[in-house]
Amino acid sequence: xxxxxxxxxxxxxxxxxxxxxxxxxxxxxxxxxxxxxxxxxxxxxxxxxxxxxxxxxxxxxxxxxxxxxxxxxxxxxxxxxxxxxxxxxxxxxxxxxxxxxxxxxxxxxxxxxxxxxxxxxxxxxxxxxxxxxxxxxxxxxxxxxxxxxxxxxxxxxxxxxxxxxxxxxxxxxxxxxxxxxxxxxxxxxxxxxxxxxxxxxxxxxxxxxxxxxxxxxxxxxxxxxxxxxxxx
Amino acid sequence: xxxxxxxxxxxxxxxxxxxxxxxxxxxxxxxxxxxxxxxxxxxxxxxxxxxxxxxxxxxxxxxxxxxxxxxxxxxxxxxxxxxxxxxxxxxxxxxxxxxxxxxxxxxxxxxxxxxxxxxxxxxxxxxxxxxxxxxxxxxxxxxxxxxxxxxxxxxxxxxxxxxxxxxxxxxxxxxxxxxxxxxxxxxxxxxxxxxxxxxxxxxxxxxxxxxxxxxxxxxxxxxxxxxxxxxxxxxxxxxxxx
Numbered sequence: 001x002x003x004x005x006x007x008x009x010x011x012x013x014x015x016x017x018x019x020x021x022x023x024x025x026x027x028x029x030x031x032x033x034x035x036x037x038x039x040x041x042x043x044x045x046x047x048x049x050x051x052x053x054x055x056x057x058x059x060x061x062x063x064x065x066x067x068x069x070x071x072x073x074x075x076x077x078x079x080x081x082x083x084x085x086x087x088x089x090x091x092x093x094x095x096x097x098x099x100x101x102x103x104x105x106x107x108x109x110x111x112x113x114x115x116x117x118x119x120x121x122x123x124x125x126x127x128x129x130x131x132x133x134x135x136x137x138x139x140x141x142x143x144x145x146x147x148x149x150x151x152x153x154x155x156x157x158x159x160x161x162x163x164x165x166x167x168x169x170x171x172x173x174x175x176x177x178x179x180x181x182x183x184x185x186x187x188x189x190x191x192x193x194x195x196x197x198x199x200x201x202x203x204x205x206x207x208x209x210x211x212x213x214x215x216x217x218x219x220x221x222x223x224x225x226x227x228x229x230x231x232x
Numbered sequence: 233x234x235x236x237x238x239x240x241x242x243x244x245x246x247x248x249x250x251x252x253x254x255x256x257x258x259x260x261x262x263x264x265x266x267x268x269x270x271x272x273x274x275x276x277x278x279x280x281x282x283x284x285x286x287x288x289x290x291x292x293x294x295x296x297x298x299x300x301x302x303x304x305x306x307x308x309x310x311x312x313x314x315x316x317x318x319x320x321x322x323x324x325x326x327x328x329x330x331x332x333x334x335x336x337x338x339x340x341x342x343x344x345x346x347x348x349x350x351x352x353x354x355x356x357x358x359x360x361x362x363x364x365x366x367x368x369x370x371x372x373x374x375x376x377x378x379x380x381x382x383x384x385x386x387x388x389x390x391x392x393x394x395x396x397x398x399x400x401x402x403x404x405x406x407x408x409x410x411x412x413x414x415x416x417x418x419x420x421x422x423x424x425x426x427x428x429x430x431x432x433x434x435x436x437x438x439x440x441x442x443x444x445x446x447x448x449x450x451x452x453x454x455x456x457x458x459x460x461x462x463x464x465x466x467x468x469x470x471x472x473x474x
Contacts, residue, residue, distance in 0.1 A: 013292055013294035014292040014294070014295075016272055017292075019355075032265055032355070034248060061246060061247070061293075062246040063293045064310075064311060065245075080294055120396075121251070121262070122397045122399075123399045165265060165355040166356060167355070167356035168356070168357075
């Protein structure tokens, strides 16, 4: 079965201002997703509707855990460098770990040995597995390539399906209508192993990465444009 | 109701982890999303008549490239973990707040300051109007002393907002007592008389100034005592005597 779009990552320096400015300009709601423990990341989620898609906004929230600058994620450093939140990555979703393992193997890697774990404000952990992973290799996102994930527990409490903070004038998101990507369709098809049209991708020929998305809403289409992981 | 305890600030190196830890320790729920520039607070409502703990911390480490005394203090008092760093009293009228301002020969931080960047705002953009005193070059919290607040509209007060549904959640019934450093006389000297100290459910432990513990009642549950060191335990108030 073809993978489908799961989430799009926005890396930034201030998760509060980033989520609030996005809400102000697009009328897309958000909520607090909690934190991840490994590098002290705070998380906000923006459900985008459709087949269960969301924006994941993250920044570092613990000054001490990352006092050593080498521990800061690459997307944080890039966001600082370009003085803007960035589209750091695109993650597709498959239904089983077997599918995820097969995708990883086709790219010469494996499934990341430890799941991504986020502690939600109401307590339970959200867990998903990611691929491809190779211990000495850079994160594919860093070079603008999508990755894949598989959620545990049949998508229980998936971030795309949680209620947003009630704010005036919010629109109802109805899915990602298009994604503006760098590179070419042929190269992306080679990397994905499926037709990029499945994910409504269109290509600009710029350096790899995501540059903009169009979100269908009950009030028309909303465009979100940010610097990509590799280009401006 | 005259002078009372409104809220207590708990400074944290990681407000999400601290709120999660406190919730698991005590069953007290919290809500999230209020922020002001590089700071955010997670709010732990403590029940009627309207008290809360705000777990506060720096959430934008990029802002630390430009340091100031307040940020340095926050870093210094959280380097070794959570510390209570503020006792926030409340009054029920502007006249009462003005009386405290006059006592301290100070101005008032006005609730109607039109600059949105001067106020904490919630995730939906709502700004809770609040006025406070004293206005000083550095917060009196750094000296381990309380300030005083007045809310012209308490209908959206932080203590009354819904929390995330935490596991084994308890229903708090209000503050029973707060343990602070110093002596009753030191507090009376600051507030302008022992009559004010007598209004407050304070226990004095004679240690350095500031909050050391908070006791909260809870329905069908033993009293909950939250004990953390005062900020003055990490950074002596003598650093801020000029």
